[in-house]
Amino acid sequence: MENKMKIEIWSDVMCPFCYIGKRNFESALKQFTDKNHVEVEWKSFQLDPSIPEVANESYQDYLIKHKGMSAEQVAGMLDNVTQSAKKVGLEYNLDKAIMVNSLHAHKLIQFAKSKDLGDAAEERLFLAFFTEGKNIADLETLTQLGKEIGLEESEIQTAFIDDQYAYFVKQDIQEAQQVGVGGVPFFVLDRKFAVSGAQPAEAFLETLNKAFSEWRKLNPVTKLEVTQGQSCDTDGVCK
Template identity: 65%
Template sequence: MKIEIWSDVICPFCYIGKRNFEAALEQFEHKENLEVEWKSFQLDPTISELTAEGYHDYLTKRKNMSQEQVNGMLSNVTEMAKQSGLDYHLDQSVIVNSKKAHQFIQFAKSKNLGDQAEERLFLAFFTEGKNIADTETLVQLGLELGLDEIAVKSIFDDQSFEYEVAQDIQEAQNIGVTGVPFFLFDRKYAVSGAQPAEAFLETLNTSFEQWRKSNPEVVIQVSQGKSCSIEDGCD
């Protein structure tokens, strides 16, 4: 069963949602039957790749929030993250355009490393205060994931990955996604926002039960005779 997750790596609730979803997966007994795909979403594509500002300044200037409102919100989000086992340092986070980061994720997905790339970027942004629009930073993160340095450097000149980002964003608009994180289960059930693990587990069980009805488990009764196998040869 396929689960699609729209996320932006500068969204604090997306990392929390990821961790709560993973906690639900640990309790889900059929996780070997799941396929999870991360999809791109940009909360604010107007942010510059060059002008880096902190979370506090960004929310104060661009979202017209007071300093008291910003301080309270960031404190609440940090505590919420802590409850999910995450260590946020939002005072160090560098607000930049996330397009390059999403291109990086799309490339990693082509190497079956989509989840690992998403996790590494979240950690880089929310805990380590790294600039995720900086090419050299992304190259270093790619090397940590085992990706080829030259290949990573070429990502941002490859229109195919830019196209994949745009397609994910368009698809989100088509199905009515207006905020992230957004978890879509088998294109029938959805969880919006960083909900508790219990909510994810409930949706996992419900959606998988419906999916299993249309995709019954195949059980083959085998009558065994003399045969040859790859590992043991012929007996």
């Protein structure tokens, strides 16, 4: 298996800048010439673990009540976020957003990671929360979202029943504290460089190039001196 530079992304699926940051990072990754030599892992983070699983507040009401902001301030902030999202091709319908605890959603992400579908799970849950107004604490809804990204329905229940996935979520959050994550999104490259927040694609690309350059010095490409002889190639041609 090829040794790759690791990129870890701490994120909460209820964080509007995490979805925007994901798009900017993806844009940078498309321009990054060594993108095939990096491995991306999504890490769980909960901005507010105290939010109940049963919805009782809108996004706007939640911010007014828990963040001490006026209705006018909240309306202006949500409009600014919506416009920022639009600039990267995302449609935010924050008036439809259902404020619920994100723990079950993170359990699903952790399970999806075990099937190499972590990025697909993040993407689907972001869309569900910010655009479609789906309840991401509802197990039936999460099961349907899991099926849409290719997970088997019978296996999805494992994410909610097996305590190890809740443990993985808590482990990620504890690790975030050790790394120094003060907010999300937070991108860590090779445990040496970090990008905090939904930075422009150019900032991500600059850090990608810097981190990979350092990583490559310690992980050089192996070049073999080959003595040729009769052999069969990958197309099955023997000569």
